[in-house]
Amino acid sequence: MLPGIKRIGFDLDGCLYVMRPEIEVELRKHACEKIVQHTGITYEEAKTDLDSRYRLHSSLKTCLQELGVTDPNEVARESLARANVEGLLEEAHEVRAVLRQLKEKGFAVDLITKNEEPVARRRLAKLGLLEEFGFAVAILSHKREGFLKWVELSRCSPSELFYVGDRVEDDVRTPRSLGINAALVDYSSAEPAFYDEKHGCWCINHLKELLSIGEKEAKRGKAVVGSV
Known part of the structure; x- marks a missing residue:
């Protein structure tokens, strides 16, 4: 050190x-649902859009801001809190x-x-x-x-x-x-x-x-x- x-x-x-794909899906599930509510696109479209933006920004809050989601910081926090990541960890x-x-x-x-x-x-x-x-x-x-x-x-x-x-x-x-x-x-x-x-x-x-x-x-x- x-x-x-x-x-x-x-x-x-x-x-x-390690952030495996199935864990990433779980972490972003709530955010995708909020994007669907805000934009009216399908869940799969929201997931694809969010994935592409996340590869660019590596920040869920920034992605949600770009998509115009209300209170992106709170939505990002809720996504972390609601995700059942523990079931995928060893x-x-x-x-x-x-x-x-x-x-x-x-x-x-x-x-x-x-x-x-x-x-x-x-x-x-x-x-x-x-x-x-x-x-x-x-x-x-x-x-x-x-x-x-x-x-x-x-x-x-x-x-x-x-x-x-x-x-x-x-x-x-x-x-x-x-x-x-x-x-x-x-x-x-x-x-x-x-x-x-x-x-x-x-x-x-x-x-x-x-x-x-x-x-x-x-x-x-x-x-x-x-x-x-």
Whole structure:
């Protein structure tokens, strides 16, 4: 892990478990129903439209805003709360092992999620991760507020925090704008951990790669110094 880091925060959906197609369908079901009500198109048309927009924005709220759905933030929140994701989840043995290794190395691990606390607890329980986290910050509006709350609760400076998520806008750009380092996890990638200069973050294909970032960062630092 990077030098000076004390606490590592994790997103939930798409970070602590792989976002399989059937889970994505379940998470967007309520949003699709709202789109049908608002536009009068069929459910399948709403699903196709939402899927294409989500690939572009990676934000359910933004997609709903574009479609003119009333109160998109509330609809996005309801979609997360109503989705029966727990029925599609399995115990996350590898993720639990990584979290415990990080704690053994002296890092505290926290949860920063847009899910309401009861929803997050149900999903964590199904993943077998309920007892692994310190702080759990539930974000009911903008994710920026969640990161500010994390800084406040942890009593750490932003530079002592490190966040891991699966979306560039919410999980990389937002924390970095506050001085928090970040990593982007993409379980579909076969590429080993690398530093993305464009987004200013580490890109990993599994959470276990967090264990080797410190060594790779040291090598990267030497390479940067050598090129000056």
